[in-house]
Amino acid sequence: MDFAPPPYTAPDFSLPSLATAPNATLVPAPKDFVAPENYHAMSIYPEYLKIDGEWVLARDSRMDCVAVVEDGAVFVREFRHIRAGDLIACGRTENGEEGILVYTEGFRSLAAAENGAPHPGGHDNFAFRLGRSRETAFSRDYDELYELLRHERDHGFIVWVMGPAFTFNGFSRDAFAKIVDAGYADAVFAGNALATHDLEGAYFHTSLGQDIETQENRPNGHYHHLDTINRVRYWGSIERFIQEEGVHDGIMEALVRNNVPYVLAGSIRDDGPLPGVFGNAYDAQDAMRDHIRSATTVICMATMLHTIATGNMTPSYRVLPDGTIRPVYFYCVDIAEFAVNKLVDRGSLASRGIVTNVQDFIANIAKGLGLLG
Incomplete structure (x- = not known):
């Protein structure tokens, strides 16, 4: 069966508590980069503000940011982008009492799921093996991910967030290059290390001096x-x-040849860095969020720092150009259970963790998509 995102069920604004709710309180920012007291911090969920008697959805959200109202529309901005006089929503309740509604029931078929998959324990409050660990069977996750990616290639926007572990193995480099060539990547986030060691693999056939085939x-x-x-x-x-x-080979070559945009965010430990690496963390955040605003599926692999950063700026929903509201699917793939469950705990209804070696993961994905023999 072909994959299709679940439909969105909007709030019932005819309910007395919402119909009689007051307009949201809007207070001008007192100065650049400073929110007014009692500001409302946004979440990853769909959020509505009541403005002039109408409930208005923030079309794009990010947790730990503020809601700025301009010409009846709601814009979500980081504190560093606040400007004096911006009208910012204020209030610390979330059920309409102050004209602010944080809505978590939009994708009801996902709301009953554990980590984006049917709850292994059914409706029981107690059941074994509810978490994601090395003992979890991920066959179903792979099958669903193949279908999701096929759908997203034609109807969505796929962002890959990658750690340098891919570059230590020639086969995984080739596998991801084939994924890019086949149109399954719309943007890539990484650091200086991934690009450096991938290019080293192409230039010297090594990664950190170790042969990428023989090790x-x-x-x-x-x-x-x-x-x-x-x-x-x-x-x-x-x-x-x-x-x-x-x-003529590798991840960066495939991205450049296919005109797939990439964001390389630097860190304090970087060598070099390569040209094009963002040295300013906030400039890197802005560049990443430019792509996240289009993302419908995000797959983070073997990079806890970049994964958490991406997770913090990714909402659980996307408003498409035609007004359709659909979920954003968020995957975290890592050999460390802590890294996987850290992102599962972020609260996204569509977040899913897979505990595995990322080289094996990307090879399985390429094979499942029919890109490898």
């Missing part, structure tokens, strides 16, 4: 990632390096 250490291999960074900096950009050095 044997090469003489002076510990120079390879630095030599790669140095050469990319010589050419001035990743794109120019790929062109001038004749790079």
